[in-house]
Every structure is written in C-alpha cells, then in structure tokens.
Amino acid sequence: MIPIRLIINNFRAIEHADIDLSAVSLAAIAGRNGAGKSSAFTLSPRFSLFGDVISGISLDDLVRKGSTEMSVEFHFEHQGSVYRTIRTRSTKGKGKSTLELQQRVNGQWESRSAEKIVDTEAVIRNLLNLDDGTFTASSMILQGQANAFTGATAGMRKEILSQILGLNIYPELQERARQKAGLLNIEIEKAKDKIRTLDDRLAGRAVKDNELQDLLQKNSELLAAIDKDEQATKALEAQLALLNTKLSRAQQIGREIVAIEGEVDALRQERVEHGGRLERAEKILANEALILSKSAELEQIRGELASLESMKPNSDRLRTDLDAMLVDLQKLDEELFQIEKKSFETALQLAGREELRQRAEEHEQQSLRLRNFEIKAEAWNALEMEIHSLESRQDREFVRVEAEERRLKERIAALEQQEAHIHDSGCLPTCKFQQAAAAAVAELPLLRKQLAEHDRSVLAALALTIAEKQTEQQGLGYDFAAHRDCKRSVDDLREAATAFAQFSGKDELLQQLEQQAAEKKARKTAGEARRDDLKRQLADLVQALEPLPELRRKAEDLQRYARLKDEIGAARVAADNANERMFAIDATITAKQSRRDELALEQSALEVETLDHAAISERLANLQTVIAAARRQLAAMGEQIGGMKAILAALDADQQERDRLAADLEPKVLRWTRYQTLIKAFGRDGIPALIIENAVPQLERIANEILGQMSKGKHYVRFETQKELKTRAGLSETLDIMVGDWTAERPYETFSGGEQLRIDYAIRFALAELLAQRAGSKVEWLTIDEGLGSQDAEHRALVLDSIKSVANRFKRVLVITHIEDAQAAFDQVIRFDNADGGVEVCVA
Structure with missing residues (x-):
C-alpha cells in the first residue's frame, strides 16, 4: 500500500486539509502543537480504512467541536491499482455513518463497496490482508508507543x-483439517455399521443352500415323469404327422388345380396381348415411306439448330463483358471525381502558403519569447516562496517581540500602581507592605530601560531581507499578463505552424494528382470505345439467333417420326414373334387342362385315407393337457428355485459389498490419520x-x-x-x-x-x-510520530541518519517532529499552519 492523498473535513482539530502525498518520499511533518499532525497522518487513514480505531473515544467525539458533519477521504495505491475510502460521520439525530470503497478504472471511480459498512470493512481487510492492529504495527510508530513491540510480553x-x-491462516487451515477428519470419521463409522449389518444377513446362508438342494431334487423327479409322457406324445404326433402330410397333399392338389386354371386364364390373356402387338407392327410397316421422309427433315433441322446453339455462348460472354465494362467505367468516373476534388483542395491550400509562412515565423518568435517568460516566472516563483517563508518568520518574531513588550508593560503598570499606593496608604515606612512596594518601585527604572532598549534587530533584519528579495523580484521584470498573452498567442499560432510544415510535399502531391487524372481519362476513353464495340457485336449476334425458337418447335414436332423410324425393324420381328407365340399358347392350354383332370382323381383318393385324423388328434390333446399341468407344477417349482437363487445371489452381493467396504476402510483410516497429522502441523507449535x-x-x-x-x-x-x-x-x-x-x-x-x-x-x-x-499485504509506508525528543543531539543525528537509510526501502516515510534541527535534516517538509481557524497544509 502507498498513500497518495488525504482529504479531511472537521476531523478532531482539523477543519479542512487536502494533503497531496504523490510527490512525497521522505518528509518531516512540522507545525504547532495541537494543529492536528498526528490526527492527519496516524488517526485519519486508520479511521478511513478500519473505522472505530481509538480506544475509549466514540465516533461522535472525532467530529470537530462546533460541527455536525465529518469526513475522511483516503487515496492509496495497492497492487498496481488506485483505491479510495470515504468514511463520514454525522451527529445529527441518532447519528449516521457511511463508508465507501472505490477503485479507479480507466479514469473513473467504480464502487467496490458491500451493502453494509461491516461487510465493506471486511472487503477492505481482505483487500489489504491486514487489520488495524497489524497495519498500525507495521506502518506507524505512534507517539509514546515506540515500544509497542519490544515492551510487550513474549x-x-x-x-x-x-x-x-x-x-493467521493456519488456525483456519487447522479447522478445515478438523472438519475433513470429522467427515471422514463419520464415513468410517458408517462403513463399520454397514459391515456389521451385512455380517448379520450372511449368518443364515447355509440354511438357504440346503433348501435349494431339496427343491432341485423334486424338480429332477418331475422332469422324469414329464419325459415319459412326452415319449407317448411323440408316437401319436408321428401318426398325426403322416395324416397331416396326406391332408396337406390333398390341399396342395386343390391349390395346384386352382393354379392351373389361373395359368390357363393368363395364357388366354397373353394371346390377346400378342394380337394387339401384331396389329401395331402391321400399321408401322404400312407407313414406312412417310416415316423415313419426316426423319430426314428432322436431321436437316438438327444441323441448323447445332450451328445456332454454338453461337449462344458468345452472346452470354458478350453480355458479361459489357456489364463488366460498364462497372469499370462507373468506377473510373468515381475515382476521377475524387482525384479532381483532391487536386482542387490541394491547389486551394497552396494558394494560402505565404500567409501560413508568416504565421509560422511569428509562432517561432513567440515561442522564443514564451521560453524567456517561463525562465523569469520560475525565478519569480522561487523568490515568492522565499519571501513567504521570511514573512512567516517575521510574523512569528513579531508575535514574540509583542508578547515580551506586553509583559514588560503589564509589569511596569503593576509596579506604577504599587508606587501610587505608597503615597496614598499612610502606612509607616517599617510596614511590610510599604517595604515590598518600595522594592517593587526600585525595579521600575530597570524595566523601563529594558522596554526602551528592547531588541527589534531580528525584525529589522527580516524586514530588510524581505525588501531586498522584493526588489530583486521586481528587478526580474516579469509581467504575468504579458506571459499569459504570449502563451495564448503561441497556442493560437501552433496550428498554422504545423500546417506550414506540411507544405513541403503539397506541390509534388498536386503533380501526382494531375498525372493520375490524365491516366484515368485515357483509360475512360479506351473503355468507352470498347463498350460501343461490344454493344455492336451483341446486336449482330441477337439478330442471327432470331430463327432459333421456330426451329426448336419444328424439331420437337418431328421427334415422334424419328422414334417410329427406329421401330421399323423391330416391327417386322414383332409380327413374326407374335404369330409363333400365339400358336405355342394354344398348345400349352390343351396340356394344362389334361394335368388338371389327373390331379382331381388323386385328391379324391387322399380324402378317403385321412378319415381317422380327428380321433388321433383328440387322444394327443388329452395327453398334452396332462403334460401342461406337470409343466405348470415344474414352473412353480422353478420360481421357488429362482427365488432361492436370487436370495443367495443377494447374499453373494452382500459378501462382495462387505469385502469392498473392508477394502475401502483401510485407506480412509489412513487418510484420517494424515488429517490428524495436519491438525497437529497447523497448530501453534507446528x-x-x-x-x-x-x-x-x-x-x-x-x-x-x-x-x-x-x-x-x-x-x-x-x-x-x-x-x-x-x-x-x-x-x-x-x-x-x-x-x-x-x-x-x-x-x-x-x-x-x-x-x-x-x-x-x-x-x-x-x-x-x-x-x-x-x-498480498505490502505496506510501503512508514510514519514516525514525535520519537526524537528523548535523544541527545549526537544520537538524534544517528537516528535521523537511520531513518534516511531505511527510507529507500519504503515509498513514503513521514516523520512528525517539533524539533527544528530535525526538520532541517529533511529535503521535504509538510507544514501545518493556522489559516482562518482551520489548518493550511503546505507541502514543500
């Protein structure tokens, strides 16, 4: 953490103070007692960050007397980011406090506060990784508490x-280890309970094994009885299968008779179709001459179509080239417009070159004049600071001299009053009162002499020095108004000077633009000639392609004659084949009708041989009913055997679960032991x-x-x-x-x-x-509050040297001291001076 700025309003004795520490590295804090040095540099940052940090003092007591509103705004850098805390307190009504934490992001303040003050304070502690005690112990040596560490108990x-x-993280780690060990212990105890439960269930496994063996024996006997009945069933099934075969043959014969009748009908239909083909072939052969004439005409039209179709791609290509040329011409027009526009603008700029040259020369002269003003201003400000410092010393010396003279005058007035009492009291000279008054009166000449000769030489010397510095300051001849006007003139002429510096390439740019314009115009002329040529070629080609639709229509009409030409040879073959096939169909129909009559005789014989089929089927059905009942009994017994096997399988699963739990228990116990080791390691003595x-x-x-x-x-x-x-x-x-x-x-x-x-x-x-x-908690700030008073001059110098030697280890080192020679040892001094009842902070 590095402090950057403190803005304090009505905090303890400080009415208002805005302290910028951004340029401070090693500085003394000087000012009168009670001005608020300690409040500003030790209490206010702690209050802004952590709140109620002063034991025995309420927040309302921190509000400056006569005020009802107090605030402390603390800016600091931490881990590469800039933050600020703003804490306020109002004593109105029941009292109200606010706290805001903000981070500077991209030049804007963004809130990082929580909803409640206590939660925002937690955010600040987590951000800094510090509480008030550690923050104070590491960054501040408070007045009278330099031995806060050494004077503490071990x-x-x-x-x-x-x-x-x-x-402080290790107690939290120890607690986490305890929690994990506790959870693991619960898992271990649960596993042990589960193992005991499984052991109870596995105790009855032997009884279940015996019950399964009895069921398997009865199942074997029932299977033997079913096998005997099934042998008898098979004999009946063999007889019935033979009868079924004959019945099937009879049914097959019936189907074959039906099929033959269907085949005869199909042959008759086929004969009709061949008759139709024969009729069509004879018509084609009768019109052979007309078909050949129309086919020849089609070939001629196809030749003309092919010639015209070959010309069509040229038409598409010409249209594409023409469109592209039109786009190029439009683009050339746009580019030529931009070039001519830029040429016109450049020519206009070149027309004002002489005026810009004069303003550029004037800018250079005013810049030299401005540098002279700035040198004088720096000297003026340095003398102003010296004069301010001398006037402060003069004010303090004047107050001291006035106080001394006032004391002398008051003493003289008191003695003069005693002198008057000597004459008015009427007491004897031996009276003690008269003697004391006489002694006091004797002191009057000495006091009057001291008053008349009171040393004002320091005041005179300071006044002379101030006058000399003021004369030296006036001798600089510095004119603030002229300085300001000169700076304004330089700013006004800067743009013209910059524009004139850019004129070096404007002539060459204008020539390049004119050359580009000429090239674009030449390309435009050539493009327009090419466009006209493409339009002419496209018009000629469109005229040549006009007959193409009519030729396509004629070719489509003549296409059917081409197809009929290809069928002339096939028609002769079809006529011959149709005659032959019709003769063969007639012979086949006669043969199939003879086969149908033979099958009808065989079907009648089979129907007589299968008259016993129903009786044998009944006997077989009765025997199958007996076997089905036996099989139902066998199925019931199988369910019992299956249930028993399921019980035994569940017991096998229980045994596997027990083995798994026992195997998992050992590593869990080992992990629990390790957590116990961590609990000890994270403890105070670990x-x-x-x-x-x-x-x-x-x-x-x-x-x-x-x-x-x-x-x-x-x-x-x-x-x-x-x-x-x-x-x-x-x-x-x-x-x-x-x-x-x-x-x-x-x-x-x-x-x-x-x-x-x-x-x-x-x-x-x-x-x-x-x-x-x-x-994570890097505090690069050290504040030392009034710790040099107990040291003699020699050791005080050693302590100051030590402070300076450690200063390079911190970004900010601040030393609060009222000892002037200690203040003089520092290049930077932050001085608290009274100003209109408040505190004015000067960082020098």
Missing part, C-alpha cells in the same frame, strides 16, 4: 509477528512456530543493520525463541529480546530510555520492512 510479541508473517523460527534471523539481520548505524556499532539485538522450563525438563516457546554491547548481553529492559528508543526504532523498522516484503 506471547504478545509472537502474536504480532504471527500477524505480520500471515500466520508450521507457524517453524515459520517464526525461520523469520527471526531475517528480523535480527535487518534490526542489527539499522541499530548498528544508530549506535555506531555499539549495540546489537538477538531474539530467543525458546527457553528452558523452570518447573520441569524441556523447552517452552517464547520471543525474548536480548541486547548486546561491547561488554555483554542483557535484557532489553535494563537499558536506558534513549537506548531503548533506538532499539525500539531498529526493531520497528525491521518489522515494517518484513511486512513490506510480504506478498
């Missing part, structure tokens, strides 16, 4: 370090302790690098993460701070206040850098 130090290292153990050397290295610079190499720190138990053997987890110097190591608490503060700073800087290196 357990609290471990807790702060755990938050900085992001170890991975978190290991991470702290590994992070402590890095923390020591950074802290000792900074502490060595602060103490000129005299001190170093060492963290103890384990110590021996006092009541029993073993080690306990801790985070003790041991500090060493040139003599020995001893606890942090045994060092002096100034030494402790340097140790505090070194460790807090190291903690801040450690957090700044964390992915």
